[in-house]
Amino acid sequence: MKTTPFWWEDAPPEQGLASPPPESPSALIVGAGYTGLSAAITLAEAGMSNIVVIDAGRIGEGASSRNGGQIGNGAKFTLKQAERRFGPDRARQIMEDYDGAMPFLLDRAKTLSDDFDLNLCGAVTGAHTRNDLASLTAWRADLPQTERDRVTIHGADQVNRLIQTDIYRGAMLQEGWGALHPAKYVRALARRARELGVAIHTGWRWIGGTGGIARLQGPEGTVVLRPDMVLIAVNGYAGPELPWLRRRIVPVQSYMIATAPQPFDAMEALIPGNRVVADTKHVLYYFRRSPDGTRMLFGGRARFRSSTEVQSAEGLRAFMAHTFPSLARAEISHSWLGNVSFAMDFCTHLGRMPDGAFYSSCYNGNGISMATYMGHRIAEAMLGRSGHDRGVMNTRFPALPAYDGRPWFLPMVGSWYRFQDKWARWRD
Numbered sequence: 001m002k003t004t005p006f007w008w009e010d011a012p013p014e015q016g017l018a019s020p021p022p023e024s025p026s027a028l029i030v031g032a033g034y035t036g037l038s039a040a041i042t043l044a045e046a047g048m049s050n051i052v053v054i055d056a057g058r059i060g061e062g063a064s065s066r067n068g069g070q071i072g073n074g075a076k077f078t079l080k081q082a083e084r085r086f087g088p089d090r091a092r093q094i095m096e097d098y099d100g101a102m103p104f105l106l107d108r109a110k111t112l113s114d115d116f117d118l119n120l121c122g123a124v125t126g127a128h129t130r131n132d133l134a135s136l137t138a139w140r141a142d143l144p145q146t147e148r149d150r151v152t153i154h155g156a157d158q159v160n161r162l163i164q165t166d167i168y169r170g171a172m173l174q175e176g177w178g179a180l181h182p183a184k185y186v187r188a189l190a191r192r193a194r195e196l197g198v199a200i201h202t203g204w205r206w207i208g209g210t211g212g213i214a215r216l217q218g219p220e221g222t223v224v225l226r227p228d229m230v231l232i233a234v235n236g237y238a239g240p241e242l243p244w245l246r247r248r249i250v251p252v253q254s255y256m257i258a259t260a261p262q263p264f265d266a267m268e269a270l271i272p273g274n275r276v277v278a279d280t281k282h283v284l285y286y287f288r289r290s291p292d293g294t295r296m297l298f299g300g301r302a303r304f305r306s307s308t309e310v311q312s313a314e315g316l317r318a319f320m321a322h323t324f325p326s327l328a329r330a331e332i333s334h335s336w337l338g339n340v341s342f343a344m345d346f347c348t349h350l351g352r353m354p355d356g357a358f359y360s361s362c363y364n365g366n367g368i369s370m371a372t373y374m375g376h377r378i379a380e381a382m383l384g385r386s387g388h389d390r391g392v393m394n395t396r397f398p399a400l401p402a403y404d405g406r407p408w409f410l411p412m413v414g415s416w417y418r419f420q421d422k423w424a425r426w427r428d
């Protein structure tokens with residue numbers, strides 16, 4: 001079993017320039033994932049030159065080449081909950097930001113020359129309990145008519161039309177959402193950025209800076225830059241060099257496995273039409289087939305303590321066998337993990353840190369479309385475009401008292417969530 005992402009078979013992360021970046025870039029973007037690259041594209045498309053993206057690793061080596069490749073949009077809270085926290089106007093704009101993510105991704109995709117297996121095959125949400133099915137039904141009923149037509153609710157006796165499992169009490173199918181190859185997608189963004197003149201330097205870590213100074217450490221030692229602007233786009237990989245951000249972000253490891261190729265027809269029977277699937281549990285399963293349809297790619301929070309790819313593979317295999325008993329003995333060819341980040345209020349946050357650097361963070365596990373769109377939105381702020389201060393931009397980014405970015409509480413919170421999932425099902 002390999003302990004690297006299945007996606008890297010076709011698209012391993014690329015190196016950028018190893019040389020030190022130029023001393024005075026117009027914009028220095030820290031993090032070469034979807035957020036940083038999307039921001040770079042928007043800045044370059046607006047005519048800015050001398051844009052530099054750096055990454056401590058290779059291009060997209062963070063979550064952007066490791067994720068499940070499921071695309072859609074949606075907030076982790078309802079409009080009513082948002083209204084209570086942000087007031088009616090801001091809440092509506094925040095929902096517009098979430099709703100705008102998927103259309104923005106599809107527009108940006110049209111500008112990319114590389115193929116990345118985009119497939120709007122539809123997304124299934126499995127209902128863990130009858131209550132969850134009722135909530136999905138109510139959520140659909142609140143949608144505007146045009147969107148409602150693209151969403152269908154299926155009772156327990158119809159779930160097997162969408163997915164061959166008996167663990168769900170019903171399901172929702174969302175047309176127009178679907179899948180892409182995450183590592184090919186991040187490559188395609190990097191190619192577009194380079195075509196627009198953006199310089200990408202890898203192996204260079206931002207180690208601090210303030211007042212117009214940025215200190216980087218890389219293959220040639222430490223260098224000092226004087227960028228006009230800085231964007232921190234490190235999401236779940238924020239290290240001790242970013243204490244302000246670390247106090248506001250809970251990084252969570254998410255794990256995935258891939259099976260060795262299985263007979264196509266057997267896989268087509270399990271998830272017809274190669275749709276993508278997630279469920280309504282607190283500690284959810286998310287899964288899909290590989291773009292060629294022959295492998296199962298299964299993800300979830302196998303453990304809440306930091307664990308290795310080998311340890312997590314066992315947990316995920318058990319989850320997969322629970323969902324699809326026919327795959328209980330399937331060979332696992334790959335097991336990998338990556339960091340996602342959550343905010344204390346489960347909202348995405350963009351804005352400026354006290355030292356003046358811009359940031360965009362916390363897509364709460366739904367980051368392919370959101371990171372692409374929020375990269376664009378934060379670039380609008382960097383360009384000073386009128387109207388940029390709306391939605392998730394500049395909302396209060398809460399910090400947890402006495403928290404330094406090491407989430408010691410995760411095992412307890414994880415156990416509590418697992419208990420709630422079990423309890424809800426037991427009562428069902």
Ligand SMILES: Cc1cc2nc3c(=O)[nH]c(=O)nc-3n(C[C@H](O)[C@H](O)[C@H](O)COP(=O)(O)OP(=O)(O)OC[C@H]3O[C@@H](n4cnc5c(N)ncnc54)[C@H](O)[C@@H]3O)c2cc1C
Binds near residue numbers: 072234
């Ligand atoms: C296993 C897994 C499954 C997921 N599944 C899905 C899914 O199916 N659908 C979905 O929408 N989302 C999913 N996500 C979430 C999604 O991948 C992320 O939200 C998204 O990739 C975030 O992109 P980003 O550019 O903000 O951050 P990242 O891609 O994580 O990039 C951050 C980069 O910053 C770099 N960095 C950090 N610190 C420094 C520094 N000091 N100096 C220089 N560079 C630095 C890192 O090396 C890294 O490359 C998943 C994530 C994981 C881990």
